[in-house]
Amino acid sequence: MKEIKKVVLAYSGGLDTSIIIPWLKENYNNCEVVAVSGDVGQGTELDGLEEKAIKTGASKLYIENLQDEFVSDYIFPTLKAGAVYEKEYLLGTSFARPIIAKRIVEIAKAEGADAICHGCTGKGNDQVRFELTIKAFAPEMEIIAPWRIWDIKSREEEIEYAEAHNIPLKINRETNYSKDKNLWHLSHEGLDLEDPANEPQYNKPGFLEMGVSPEMAPDEPTYITIHFEKGVPTAVNGKEMGGVELIKYLNEVGGKNGIGLNDIVENRLVGMKSRGVYENPAGSILFKAHDVLETITLDRDTQHYKEIVAHKFAELVYFGQWFTPLREALSAFVDKTQETVTGDVKLKLYKGNMINAGVTSPYTLYSEDFATFDADEVYDQKDSAGFINLFGLPIKVKAILEAERNANK
Numbered sequence: 197m198k199e200i201k202k203v204v205l206a207y208s209g210g211l212d213t214s215i216i217i218p219w220l221k222e223n224y225n226n227c228e229v230v231a232v233s234g235d236v237g238q239g240t241e242l243d244g245l246e247e248k249a250i251k252t253g254a255s256k257l258y259i260e261n262l263q264d265e266f267v268s269d270y271i272f273p274t275l276k277a278g279a280v281y282e283k284e285y286l287l288g289t290s291f292a293r294p295i296i297a298k299r300i301v302e303i304a305k306a307e308g309a310d311a312i313c314h315g316c317t318g319k320g321n322d323q324v325r326f327e328l329t330i331k332a333f334a335p336e337m338e339i340i341a342p343w344r345i346w347d348i349k350s351r352e353e354e355i356e357y358a359e360a361h362n363i364p365l366k367i368n369r370e371t372n373y374s375k376d377k378n379l380w381h382l383s384h385e386g387l388d389l390e391d392p393a394n395e396p397q398y399n400k401p402g403f404l405e406m407g408v409s410p411e412m413a414p415d416e417p418t419y420i421t422i423h424f425e426k427g428v429p430t431a432v433n434g435k436e437m438g439g440v441e442l443i444k445y446l447n448e449v450g451g452k453n454g455i456g457l458n459d460i461v462e463n464r465l466v467g468m469k470s471r472g473v474y475e476n477p478a479g480s481i482l483f484k485a486h487d488v489l490e491t492i493t494l495d496r497d498t499q500h501y502k503e504i505v506a507h508k509f510a511e512l513v514y515f516g517q518w519f520t521p522l523r524e525a526l527s528a529f530v531d532k533t534q535e536t537v538t539g540d541v542k543l544k545l546y547k548g549n550m551i552n553a554g555v556t557s558p559y560t561l562y563s564e565d566f567a568t569f570d571a572d573e574v575y576d577q578k579d580s581a582g583f584i585n586l587f588g589l590p591i592k593v594k595a596i597l598e599a600e601r602n603a604n605k
Contacts, residue, residue: 237263
């Protein structure tokens with residue numbers, strides 16, 4: 197193995213990466229550690245990060261604002277695909293990792309680094325997402341994953357290591373949920389949530405950060421109208437917004453109405469099941485509205501086939517395979533399907549529920565003239581008899597032949 201003189205660390209300032217800086221210096225001959233934080237909407241979590249990184253041994257900290265790119269190149273392509281992992285997980289952590297790792301590779305090359313380090317555990321999905329991205333853009337780069345090689349075995353031991361090295365932490369042993377926050381979501385894992393029998397304490401002060409529980413939401417509904425252009429949301433209630441602004445606004449409105457809480461036991465890529473609670477106000481609203489709009493703008497065969505594509509797309513994102521030919525090819529298919537997904541969707545938000553309150557599109561395929569139960573001049577109901585005869589011909593032939601065979605026994 198080559199000598200490690202400079203390491204670029206994916207740095208969040210959380211428990212894992214906070215102790216990794218001194219650990220790297222202890223175990224790699226006092227190497228230089230360059231910390232990199234990708235700003236994908238963590239908000240106040242980035243406050244004071246530079247001072248903390250330097251104090252714990254980093255030579256410098258890059259804080260890279262990736263929010264616009266995150267929305268346009270990762271969130272919206274996934275939204276257009278309708279990709280949801282295992283029916284409920286809106287992939288908030290999954291598609292945040294490739295963009296961060298890609299930027300880390302760029303900085304590592306500019307810094308002339310010998311290795312890239314991440315704080316992902318050997319049990320989780322993120323190690324795969326980071327490392328597959330690194331392989332895509334720097335295939336020869338050395339990767340250091342402390343959780344796979346150090347002697348620390350638990351978060352409790354991490355806290356003890358931090359305390360022994362005078363590393364300040366924003367958590368304690370009693371409230372030490374493992375959290376991941378970005379513009380799209382907030383996840384909660386660990387502690388009482390590790391047992392699926394335990395109900396999440398939604399009304400416990402400090403648990404929810406992006407909104408309230410449904411029972412604490414207002415007694416009056418909130419109506420919103422979202423405009424889409426080719427599958428991309430561009431306005432809310434007639435006000436045009438950029439992607440970042442739009443998501444932040446919907447997070448606020450949705451959060452107030454108890455929208456987007458998901459309690460999920462998911463199948464991790466590495467094999468085991470894990471339980472997490474997710475807050476996804478804006479994401480839940482946008483997926484719902486986008487689905488509604490597609491019901492009137494996509495033909496039947498495209499809509500049904502796109503559901504198959506969405507399932508595979510979600511797997512690719514969850515498995516860290518963003519930068520692969522298949523994901524890019526599926527995105528090309530999705531973009532073609534979205535050429536007519538333009539229009540307005542009105543939703544009623546009420547105590548955790550999202551209720552369709554109307555949808556319109558200049559490309560609608562819904563015809564009241566054909567669909568009506570009243571008298572019409574465009575559809576001859578007698579035509580359906582011939583259609584049914586042909587459509588049911590295989591069933592009829594099979595039944596006749598089986599009856600003949602049984603009669604000859």
